[in-house]
Amino acid sequence: xxxxxxxxSVIRTSATQLAGHAARVWLFGSRVRDDARGGDxxxxxxxxxxxxxxxQLSARLAAQVSRAMYGRKVDVLIKAPNLLHLPIHSIAxxxxxxx
Numbered sequence: 001x002x003x004x005x006x007x008x009s010v011i012r013t014s015a016t017q018l019a020g021h022a023a024r025v026w027l028f029g030s031r032v033r034d035d036a037r038g039g040d041x042x043x044x045x046x047x048x049x050x051x052x053x054x055x056q057l058s059a060r061l062a063a064q065v066s067r068a069m070y071g072r073k074v075d076v077l078i079k080a081p082n083l084l085h086l087p088i089h090s091i092a093x094x095x096x097x098x099x
Contacts, residue, residue: 028096050082
């Protein structure tokens, strides 16, 4: 995994602040692979409760993590009971690492 302990801490803290203590954050994509280089940060925010404004939550988490990582591009997917489950959610959970 190509994230420092400080970056992991920022991601966890941001997710908790924005989505609550029950939120789980998964890192997936190229940052999971140690042999890859560069790349954006792909996150899946997994929630057990419905989300009223998923686009805002996703944008806020991406912006907060991006600022803490000096402008690194951050993509955030949300998995919640009231949202459509897409194949990318299954891939993120199968190949990702829970932070």
